[in-house]
Amino acid sequence: MEHSGNRAMSRLPFEGMHVVEFGQIIAGPTAGLILADMGADVVKVEPTDAGTPSRPHNQRNGSFFYFNRNKRAIAVNLATPEGREAALRLIGRADILIENMAPGTMDRLGLGYAKVSQDNPRLVYCSIKGYLTGPYQSRPLMDEPGQMASGLAYMTGLPGQPLRAGASVVDIGAATYAVIGVLAALLERQTTGQGQHVTGGLFETALFYVGQHMSNAQLTGEAPVPMSARAGPKGGRTAVYDLFNCKDGKQVFIGIVSDNQWRRVCSVLGMEDLADDPGLQHNAGRLLQRETLLTRIAHAVAGRASQEVVDLLVRADVTVAPVHTPLSVLEDPHVAAEGRTLPAQIGNVTGRLPPLPYESNAYRFSVRRHAPAEPGQHTSEVLLELGYTAEEVAALARKGVVRGPDLPVKGVSGQTDVSE
Template identity: 30%
Template sequence: MTGRTAKKEGREMFQKGVLAGRRVIELGSMIAAPFGTHILAELGAEVIKIEPPEGETTRHLVRGGPSGTFIAYNRGKKSLCLNLQAEDGQEAFRRLVAGADVVLHNLSPGAARKLGVTYETCSALNPKIVFCHIRGYGVGPMQEEIASNPVAEAATGVMYSNRVNGRPSRLGPSYLDQFAGCYAAIAVLAALLDEGGAAAQRNIEFGLYETGLHIAARDLVGVQLKSQLLGRAETEPSPEFAMPGYGAYETREGRWIYIVMLTDEHWRRFCRAVEVEAAADLATLRDRRRNRDRVEALVRDAVSRWDYDGLSKAMGAAGVGHTEVLSADRVLQAPQACDPRKFSEVPFSVYSFQSPDFPVPSCRDASPVGPPPLLGEQTRDVLAMLGYGSEQIEAMIIAGAAATPQAGKPLWAKATGGDLS
C-alpha cells in the first residue's frame, strides 16, 4: 500500500494506525504532553483532551487565540471541557478513566494530586490503565519543583554553550519538551505491548530534566573525555566551530547554503566542486584547523562567486553534503516535502494550515486528518458516550462542571495589517 488507501475486496479502505481502537486521555498544556498524545493520535489512537473551562494555555497565545503549537499538535483530538474541581467534573473524569487505555499528562505534581490525576487514583478505577506523567523533575530532591523547557536546558548544560551576544540563551524550538513527548509515546507503547507486565511498568513518570540529561549525554561524556585526556574540563565545540568550512555561507545572490565538511575527502570534493585548488598545506583536518581563518576566508570567497542553484548542482555532482538554509515560510514548498506530500491539510476556523505528519507512514493512521477541536467541541458527545443523559449534560453545563464552545466567538482578535504576532 502506498499513498493513503488500499484496495481490499473491491472496496477502498483507509489505512488505520497501529493504535486504532485505543483510547488516550490527555490532560496537557503547552508542548510535552500534547506532543506525546499527538504522536499516539498519529498512530491511530483516539485522544480525548480534557481541558479546564478557560482552555489549555496554547489556545490563547496568539492575539488571544490558538498558536501554531496548538494547531500542529492537537489536530484530530477531541476536546472535553471539564471543571475537575467540581464533583460532577470529577465523576465524569472517573467514568472516562474506567474505559480508557492511557492517561497522559504534564500537570505539576501538586496540581495532579489536587485533581486526583495520579496513578493510584486511576489504577484503582482501571487496573490496566497505562499512566504517564511528564514532570519537571523525576525522583530526587527537586521532584516537587516545576521546570519548563528552558529551565531544563539551563540545568543540563545546553544553554551554557548556546549564547547570543555572550548571554546564555535558550534554543529556538522547545526540543526537550518534544523529546519528552517522544519518550512518553515510546514508554506508553512498551507498556501496551506488555499487557501482562508488572504494574510498575504501567506507572510511567519522568522529568524534563532527566530528558535533558539523556539528550546531552554525548556532550556530558565528551567533557569528561577531555578532562581525562587533557587534565582540564573543556566543553566539546559544535561541529561548526571544530571543523573549518563546516557551516552556512552566503551565495552571490544572497541565499545561504549549509555545507557539511567533516573529512579530508569532503574537503577535496568541495574544492573540486567550486573549482579551487586543493592546497597541499590544507590537506588534513589538522592542517585546516591550524589555518582556520584562511580556510574560512577561502570557503566564503568561493561560495560568494556562485549563484545558489549552480553551486548546489556542482556540489551534488561532487558528492558534497549541503542544503539551502530555508526560512519557515518556504520549508513546505520544497520538492522533498511535497513529493510525496509529508504534511496534511488542516482546516481550522476560516483558515487552512499545512501541518507535517508523523514521519513513519507505515505506522500512522492515514485517514483524513481532522482539525484541532474547539474548546469543549466534543463535550456533549463524550459525556453521552459515558452514559449521561441530555438533561444531566445540560445541568452540568449550567453548573459550570462542563462547557461547550461559545457560538460565534472568533478564535483570534482581528489582525491589523495581517499582524497576528
C-alpha cells in the same frame, strides 16, 4: 474526517486504544499527538474557561493547532464533584492517561495514579514533569529553563551567551521518551494484565541531550567549549562546517566531512590548487589553515545564487544545506513532496504541517480530524458515549460543569488552577 493523499491506509497501530489527555502547552499535547497520529482515540480534557485570558496555556494559537490534531476535546470543570465524576468515567474506559499538570495537581483533583488505578488497574498512566525523582521533583520547570539548567543552552550559544534552541526540543523530547515508556508498559501489560505509572522528565531529557558533552569532558578533563566556538586545531571539529553567504542574500551550510569531499568541493568550486596542497589532504591540516580555507570558499560561493550552490554540491556528493525559515522550508521540494506534510486547518487558515518523523510500509499517517477549533467541541459526543443522557449533559452545562458549542452557556468561576 479528512485524509491526506489518495492511497488507502492500513490499520494504524493504536486503533481501538482509548487515551485521555490532561495536557497543556507543549509536552502533554505532544504525547497525545504521537498516540493520536498512530490511531488512538485521544480525548483532550480542557477547563471550561479555556481560551480566556485567564488560561493562556489553552489559547487557540499556531502551536495548539499543530499539537492537537486527530484529537477530540471536552471541557470540564474538574473542581466540581460532577466534573470529577465525568473525568473518572472517561478514565475508567481508558488504556492510557497523559498529564503534564503542575506537581501534585492530579492528586489534589482526586485523579492521581494511586486513586484511578484502583478502578482501572490496566491503565498506563503517563506523567510528564519538570524533574524526575530527586531533590527537585516538586519543582515546576519549563523548556527554556530546562535547557539552561542542564548545560544545553551553554553548549548551544556563544561563550558567555547561553542560548535556547529554536524549538521546544525539551518539551517534545520529554513527551517522546515518555511515550517510549508507555509503549514498553503496554507490552508488559500483555503479560501481567497490569498497567503502570510512567513519568518523563523535562530536565532529564535535556540532560540526556548533553550526555555526549558530559562524557567527553570527563574523558579529557577539559572544560567543555560551546559548539559555536569549536574552531582551531584543538577544537575537535571539522575544519569546514560553516555558513556561507550567496549573491541572492541567502545562506548555505557546507560541511566537508571527508577527505574525498574536500577534493570534490575543490574541483567544483574552482579551487584545484588547494586540492593538490599536501598540507590540506586531511582534516587536521585543514584545521591549521581554517580561516584561509573559509575565505576561499566564501569567495567562490559569493558569486553564485544559493540554489546554484546547493545543486552544484549535491551533484558533487558534498554535504550542503540551504538555510530556510519555517515558511520558506514549505517550498523545499522534499517538504513539498507527497507525505512530507499533512493538511492542517490552522484557525481560519488552510496550511500544511509535518507528520510524525518516521514512516512504515504497513500504514500511512493522515489527518482524521483537525485540532478542535473550540474548547469542548466534542463534549456532548463523548459524554453520551460515557452513558450520560442528553438531558444530563445539558444540565451539567447549565451548572457550568461542562462546556460545548452546542450546549447551554453559563459563566464559569472558581476553577482549580492546573497550570505549571
